Amino acid sequence: MKSLAFILPTSLGQAMIILVAVLFFPMTEGHLLMPIEPVQILWVNLVMAIALALPLAFEAHEPGLMERPPRPPDEPLLGPFLIFRTFLVGALMTAGAVGLFFYEYNADLEAGIVPALALAESQTVAVTTIILFQCAYLLNCRSLTESALRIGLLSNRYVYFGITATLVLQLCFVYAPPLNALFRTHPLDATDWIAPTLVALAGLPLLSLEKRFWRWRGSSGRNGAAAAARQGAAR
Template identity: 35%
Template structure:
């Protein structure tokens, strides 16, 4: 989630402020200190995927953060989440008349747009957490709901997002605003294609490996 957190600031700087910050500092802290935590803890207790003992041992000099993980985390998941969350910000602005009117930089509309950006990042996190449960095996093979702690983390981060956007004094602190049904529907749709695409990638990898 570090990439989509940084992307709004990059867009703001590259456009020299023409695009207002799609994500505020307090919302970034919400991701870092709130929504990231519980799904990550859930991943920590995930059982080993089937067939792991059939694999050769890793070299002793291998790194925990290797090239493939960096590419997947920053180049794939991070890039996709950045695009989706940025599109979510412009989506809310389009509902309010953009590009016929300028991008909102204050007021309730701007709060709604930044909340949508935050929500998109959180729902991309949900897909990433589910995808990272296995490297090659299908998540369905280990049980979609077998890791209850991950699902608890997912529920908590959605509830936290709702609390931030519907509690008046927290709206002021975190610059959030309530979303309508269409926007909530958009958010809940985000993890589905991301999860299914990763399942497709894992299936292709398994097919290629079986031929060798």
């Protein structure tokens, strides 16, 4: 369940970015203005599947696991909790990536940068935002009901190995000339990393409030969504 709670929202976020571009973005020189290219989506998916999603399989059992009631056998896998989490995280990632893309693109054009270079730099910012957002969200997915402080910051070191590997790969994506040519990216200034980092971290307080909401719903016993979250925390 933890892997689903990580993969589904981030995959939906990528789809929503493309959908927003198709529905609302203008045409430039006969081509649709895209915040992320298909080959860049491939990069994001490769990094996510290998370096980020895998470490969740090594999560230790959470405190109080044996005291939790079993999941009802007739309860669907995609319950209210997972559906709500998927759309919430997907919307947050979409808003952050699309917003920074437009901001960077317009700022570059106003600074007199040629459109092709402005597009490459803006897409690089958008992809970096997605990658950093996924790194931050991975920490949230270590438990679907509790904070990382309660389950232990160092109880799964593979998560930090995965995040470190992801950041190294992203640095290569941004600054290595062969990858610049392959993925149509452009090197960023140091200050260009500030906004993507803030966007990535901004969603954590909201997701913490969401966990509290589902714990409250679970304690009230009004639906099985929290039970699904408890099951996910056990996996």
